[in-house]
Amino acid sequence: MKKILIIGLGLIGGSIALGIKRAHPHYEIWGYDRPEVQTIALEQTIIDHAAPNLCSAEQADIILIALPLEATLETLRELAELELKEQVLITDTGSTKQSIIQLAQELFESKKIIFVGGHPMAGSHKSGVRAADVHLFENAYYVLTEENVALRDLLKGLGAKFIIVNPKEHDQVTGQVSHFPHVLASSLVLQAEEYAVTHPLVRQLGAGGFRDMTRIAEADSTMWTGILLSNPDVIIERIETFKEQLDALSVKIKAQDEKGLKHFFDEGKSIRQNMEIHRGAIPNFYDLFVAIPDEKGVVLRILALLQDFSITNIKINEENREDTHGQLQISFKTETDLERAYQIIQLATDFEVRA
Ligand SMILES: NC(=O)c1ccc[n+]([C@@H]2O[C@H](COP(=O)([O-])OP(=O)(O)OC[C@H]3O[C@@H](n4cnc5c(N)ncnc54)[C@H](O)[C@@H]3O)[C@@H](O)[C@H]2O)c1
Numbered sequence: 001m002k003k004i005l006i007i008g009l010g011l012i013g014g015s016i017a018l019g020i021k022r023a024h025p026h027y028e029i030w031g032y033d034r035p036e037v038q039t040i041a042l043e044q045t046i047i048d049h050a051a052p053n054l055c056s057a058e059q060a061d062i063i064l065i066a067l068p069l070e071a072t073l074e075t076l077r078e079l080a081e082l083e084l085k086e087q088v089l090i091t092d093t094g095s096t097k098q099s100i101i102q103l104a105q106e107l108f109e110s111k112k113i114i115f116v117g118g119h120p121m122a123g124s125h126k127s128g129v130r131a132a133d134v135h136l137f138e139n140a141y142y143v144l145t146e147e148n149v150a151l152r153d154l155l156k157g158l159g160a161k162f163i164i165v166n167p168k169e170h171d172q173v174t175g176q177v178s179h180f181p182h183v184l185a186s187s188l189v190l191q192a193e194e195y196a197v198t199h200p201l202v203r204q205l206g207a208g209g210f211r212d213m214t215r216i217a218e219a220d221s222t223m224w225t226g227i228l229l230s231n232p233d234v235i236i237e238r239i240e241t242f243k244e245q246l247d248a249l250s251v252k253i254k255a256q257d258e259k260g261l262k263h264f265f266d267e268g269k270s271i272r273q274n275m276e277i278h279r280g281a282i283p284n285f286y287d288l289f290v291a292i293p294d295e296k297g298v299v300l301r302i303l304a305l306l307q308d309f310s311i312t313n314i315k316i317n318e319e320n321r322e323d324t325h326g327q328l329q330i331s332f333k334t335e336t337d338l339e340r341a342y343q344i345i346q347l348a349t350d351f352e353v354r355a
């Protein structure tokens, strides 16, 4: 029986573990993370066993690293010090590839260890093991830095589309379609908050456009700081190019260049309508968490309040506290439904509710 070690059981590592189990229920999945994370992963049967330490890697046939980038580099160095199995396959999930591949080549090239860089092009603004979702990668691209049949087989349960991309090109492309958009989302929120000092309604009147453009500003700051520091040249170049584009647009606006402005929007619309993002990963679900007391019928009482809603998933996350049974996690397809449900439960109950 293959022994799989997943290092990092958060959103990506947890979701990948669920995907592996879907296609390979007989594989033995070990997980390494902080103890409290391992506990949740065991409780939710995301993993079969909690690895007591990194030395468990010496028994693994495949090692998948799903850590923040800096921790990924540090863990590769630690793995290189261990007596790993011959021909062990190691892969990562980092949002940049060049620095990871360079270190992996330095550490493992002279050893009988196979390292293949990986990067699932799907995720969420949410983090942590509780955000893990077996559906997360369905129809999304999964980048591999080189072909590897064993890795494709391991991950086939994710339902992703594999694509081979070299590390340099990967970092340039993701710099444009992932890293820079996160810079823009946070910049837009910060700009709006600065403007709200003199125009307070900015904090209230934002609608779907502002919401859609800024969802990813809620992503984990440590992760994104690591990504920007790992891909600086590409991201700085994308920022400078974007500044030039905005300057050119200002000229059109000042000149009242109606034809030029219409072309600007028509071209953007046409390009986006033809992009593959419409067929990518499933839409992000919006989760509501309700702290529920350990009383009979409390879950049904809450769901009765939401009987008109399209609910995509319901989970009860057990808590070991005396005063509460746990958290009821309810997933909605739209943020509007999430917000309406939040209001309804808040008005009808005294339960603690958070998104
Ligand atoms: N979030 C996304 O949308 C997304 C998408 C694709 C790829 N990625 C990449 O996947 C990787 C993981 O991201 P994530 O979103 O799952 O983050 P996450 O914060 O949800 O999970 C990271 C997990 O790693 C654990 N961890 C951190 N340092 C550790 C260490 N030294 N030893 C053991 N465990 C440690 C944390 O406790 C946490 O459970 C990152 O490299 C990220 O760039 C993220």
Ligand SMILES: O=C(O)C(=O)C[C@]1(C(=O)O)C=C[C@@H](O)C=C1
Pocket (backbone or CB within 6 Å): 094, 095, 120, 121, 122, 123, 124, 125, 126, 177, 178, 179, 216, 219, 284
């Ligand atoms: O779906 C989201 O919220 C994401 O941000 C996922 C996303 C991205 O689209 O930029 C984030 C980081 C990754 O490395 C890959 C995908």
